[in-house]
Structure formats: C-alpha cells, structure tokens
Amino acid sequence: QQAGISGNMVIGALVSLEANKKTVKEIMEYYGSYFGQITVNVGDVDKSGISATFINVKCSDYQAIAYSSLLETLEGIKHEKITPTILNFAKKVFQTLAIAESHVHGVNLDKIHFHEVGAADAVADIMGASYAFHELGLTEEKVYGLPPSLGGGRIKSAHGNLSVPAPATLEILKNVPVKGGPVNYELTTPTGAALLVNMVDEFSEFYPLITNKKVAYGAGRLDLDYPNVLRIISGTSPIPTDNISILETNLDDVTGEVLGHTVDRLMEEGALDVTIIPTIAKKNRPAHLLRVISKSSMNDILAETIIRETGTLGVRTIPYVHRNIVSREIIPVEVDFYGQPKTVRIKVAKIGEEVVNVTVEYEDARKVSNELKMPLKDVIRFINRKMSF
Template identity: 35%
Template sequence: MKKLRLDLPSGIAGDMFLGMLIDLGADIGFLQKIVRAVAGNSADLKAEKVLKNGIEAVKATILFNDRPADECEELSISRNFSSIKEIIEKSEFSKKASKMALRAFEALFSSEAKVHGKSVEDIHLHEAGAIDALGEICASAVAIELLEIDSIVHGPIPIPYGSVKCAHGVYPNPAPAVLELLTGRKIYSVEQKFELVTPTGAAILSAWAVDDSNAEMKLLRIGYGAGTMELPQANVLRGSLLEKTHSSEKVMILESNLDDVTPEVIGFLIDKLMQAGALDVSVAPVIMKKNRPGHLIRVIAEPSMKENLSEIIFSETGTLGIRFREENRIFLERKVETVNTEYGYVKVVSSKYGAKPEFEDCKKIAEEKGIPLKKVEASALASILHFNIKD
C-alpha cells in the first residue's frame, strides 16, 4: 500500500501538485494525452525542471495554443459543473481516475455555491480557469493511479494575511471558497501576503487528502512541484511517496475454559462466532482443576463486538464466565484477487511475503471436478504468480 504525504510550507496549487507527481515518476507523455483529451487538441502540458531557492522542482504548466492557459484572455466561454462532468465521463481514462476528478470538481463547485448562495449549476468557471483546472485535476487523478497511490495525507496548511483579487472583487486572503474547502483541516497563520492555497489546490486537499497520521511507513521517493511566485522560502510542494509495511489496531480478546461441552457444540460455536463478526477463533486442549480435560476457547474481535460475541459464548456453552482484555496487534497489508486457474476461478489472499488460495473456493472446485484439493491450490498459486509477473 502506497501513501503520499504532502508538506505544505508554501501552500498548494494545481500546477504544484501535478508537477510534484511528475517528479515522483508519473509518465509525462501519457499525461499530455489526458490533458488534450479533456481540454481539446489546442491544449497541452509542459513540464520543466526549475530551481526554487536552491531546490530543484518540476514546474507543470497547462498550455493553450502554446501559451499558459491562465494567460489566454481571449478565452471567454464559461463552464458549469454539468459540462465539466460530461467532458470527464466521455474521456477514456479509468473509472477510478474519473471518479477522483469528479470529486475534486464537485468540491470546488460546491464551495463556490455555498459562498455565493447559489446552486452548484449556477456556478461557472471562466474558460481559462476551466482549461487550467481540467488539465491539472484530470492529469493529477491519472498520475495518482499510475503511481499506485492508495491514500494522500497532508500536514498543517499555511494561511497568509492580506487580500486576493477575485472575479467578484477583492477578498481577504485566502479566498472565501478556499477557506470553505479547508473547513476541518489543521491550519496556521504565516506573515505573508501571497495566495499560497489556490481553489484548485484546496479542492485537491478537500476531495483526495486527509490530515496526516503517524502510521509507520517506508519512504520510497520524494518529488517537488514548483509554484510560479518567487517567495522568501522555496515555493515548492514536497510530496513523499510512502509504502505502508504493516498496520496496527486494538483488538478484544475473549477467553473461556470449557470442560463439559461436546466437540460438536464447539464446532458449531466456532462457525457462529465467525459468522457474527469475530476476526479469529481458536480452541486448545487444556487440563483443568481436578485434572479434568477441557478446552480453552479464544476469540479475537474488534472491541465493539465484545458484548455480542460474549452473549453467543454464554448461550451456546453454558459457561459461567468469560475473561476479556484489550491488546494491540500488527498485521500486513493484504489484498484479495480472483485468478483464473485451469480448473476455474479462485480467490487468492496475498501479502508482501506470500499468497494463499481461499479454501472454500478450492474445496468447491475439487468436489465438483473430482480432483485432489492440493492440485487446485497449486494451480491457484501458479496463476497468482503468473498474474503478478505479467503485471
């Protein structure tokens, strides 16, 4: 699992975010095709290395007729949310990237609508801004997919002083729609009068990112996206591509010693606990008081499941007591894939260190085709290995 962590000392804008993704390794040629697909054949994407206070970064620019789109004053048509949604849905990039782009635009239009007291459909982006935003947001959504980024987190957001000039007049910095998009996020004031967070940048944070968490991650790569202005500090957005090695969580442990329960009841109890939401159930033989043989049943579950699962143990076994405690556990990230074996489709659960076919799928095929279970499992493992090599 890969995570992108954003450091925002100079804020965030759409061009900075896209430039940072290109610096992280997103294919510029492919992204140029995306820009032309959503903004027309006259549009293009340029990416160049620049120095910002001694830090090398990528400056991404959406072009229209070989000029920066935000400088093309001759573009006078405006677009509403429906027209932008239609453009994105007709484009040929993946469903995942399309949904991401639409979420960002929905956030952008909704914040403007709330600020101006209008409906979302009454809000329009002027053509220059629409081309800029279309290119930056759609190319960024595709780049995130190309880099296989699963989640995005960010640090505190800098909020400057002063004012900004908008289409409707002069407003306090940041613009009202930007501040609306940042509601609920951690912010801090800086003694600067520049627009550090643009509407597109704020929409990206609002739709795609969350405040940072302290999960243990491995640092894979670092990318820098350059801003346009010359600031006292390096005007760059830094993105750190991280890989989650494992996750941790709190679990509830329920235990009880049973000395007068038949194996059939124990088997039924295991199935019922798992169906009710237990994460795992195990049973071990024990010697109890007066040398009576018995069983120790141990249930691992989410803490919220304690009462429900305890009631099942009480009702099915007749035990008079259950011990419980909260513990921490770490676990590897895993994914479930369906592979096509020579015998049929089988789900396979895989992690960083291995893979295991789902028993029930293998069992069903083995019974239907009259072949050994081990053959089905071996075929599934061979298929997942071939699938991963081919990818």
C-alpha cells in the same frame, strides 16, 4: 508547510515521484482542449536551490462554465488511460469545488459556474493530477498531509477583490489544519485545496513515523525568498497498511439460521471478515447489522451474495478504507501431548523483526481437542506453554 498547494504543484510533485510525464502532459492537453486552447510544458526548475518539476499551463480560455455542463462534457470524453475509477475521482474533486462555491454564494449546485478556476486550466489540472495519483497506486496507500500555508493579502476575482484565502478555499478546508502567511500572495488555491482533501486520508502537524524512500518536489509559479515547492515523501511504515472496503446492511426480518448461513457463504466467496452486531432499527425493532470487510475487487460479488441470501433491499459500500496490519507468518510446530506428537500451525505476528503476538491456529487446536478428548482451553494452554518465540 510554507508553500501551500495548487493544481500544477500537485502534478509536478507526482511527476517528480515518477508518474509518466509524457502521459500526464497528453491527458492534460487532451481534456483541456475540449474547454479551450491549452498548452502544457513540463520541466525542471530551480526554486531557491531546490530542483523541482514545474508544470506550466497556458490557456487562452478563461470563460466561466456551468458545473453541470462540465460534468456532462467530461462524461463524453474518452481516453484509453482514463478508467472509470480515475474519472470518478476527478468528478469528486470538481464536486468538492462546486459544493464549496454553492455554500459561499448560497445557490444550488445547478446554478454554479466556475469563474476563478477557469475551464481548460482546471480540467487539465484535475485530470492530470487524478491520473498521476492513480498511476502511482497512491489510492492503495495511506496518505498523510501537513497543514498547508494559505498566504495573505488580496486577490482579484470575478466578484471583485477578495482577501486571501479565497472563500471557496476556506470552505473546502473546513476541519483541515491550516496556517496563514507567510507572504502576501495566494499560496493555496481552490483547485489545490480540492485535490488535497480528496487525496489525503489523515492530516497531521508533523510527519508520521516513516522510512523515507523517495522525495519529490513540485514547483509553484511564484518566486519567493524560500523554496516555493510542494514536497511529497514516499516511504514505508513499520506497520503496513492495506486498502479494503466495508459492506453493510441492516436486517430486521432474517432468522438466525439465515444469518449463520450468510456468514458462511460470504467467507466462502472471499470476504476477509464478517461480523453481526445486534442493533435497534426503524420503529424501534430489534435488528442486526451485517458488516463485511472485503477487498475492493470483491465488492460487487459479495454485495450480490448479501442481497440473494438475506433479501435485503440495499447494501452500503464504504470504499477505500485503510487499515493497519502487521506481517504474520504461519509456522508448523510439533507438540508432544504426553507421548502423542501432534502438528499444529502457529501464527506469529511481527512489527519489523519484533514478535508482538503468537497464537495457535484454531482449527488445529480444535482437531487436537477432538482427537485427545481434551478441552479446547487446555489444549491451547498446553501449546502456549510449549512454545518459545
């Protein structure tokens, strides 16, 4: 929380976390070379007694570049390791920077030129960080961030001397907890801030409950009287997280029969859950909100099913939603119903080794209810009394 964050610090920490050093360097130089002369060196350095990975980027090109031109050039560059997902993530980071500059200077996005972040340097940092972040599978994990230190003093810019933090940095970090100081240097850069807000799911003043598995350090360029390093801690939570997507659409002209059939079809196609919520739509018409929880890999298939079954003109997709889940185990149990043994499956939910909930599988309870001509609520109550977990 003392050292702030910059693009090369993020990459250094991710390489220290065991992202492929050779590939990261190759990608940084490859993409950066389209915008100027660039060399990247990766090595370990000592920062006030802490061994950290330092990404040293040297560029001979500091020319401004239009945001629209930058995106167009990026689209035309191909690299076997850069998937469309990684490229889209990198473009989101550049968009974050561009929107911040747009707000600060009061101009449209098509008028934005990147001055302070340069061209080759910024592209190298953002592409390298985006690749390393995805290579480590961190988009599938919940990522927490602590308040970054912004620094202090003044910096030179294309618009003259500015107070630290730079206006773009402050704009990017809206609604993010931050701290000033503790030195009169720029500690958090616009590029570092843009990477931070796109990588972090939740900000917290303190570390969350976590079992630490690995600690990685990325070094900053400045030598300060404390370790100028960005620290990333990788670990596990007592309550695991899962990465899902949410698909939604509003329906105001679909019958109950079609809605019921659509739910069945979506579950058959692989949806994790489907809910229908009564709502009020345009022109105050009664309607239903169809909400589907899906694995990201199933988004396109399920969206097509929604469109085909309901005739809706569009489906909203909310990607990369993290949910907390408890581990659960299915245990077959034989229960004696007044001399008639029946086997039912029991779902046991746990946090670590602690049992937090026990329920009978609905379909099994329903089958017993039909076979014994016994009300379902009585079957469930009877099974619950017999279980001892």
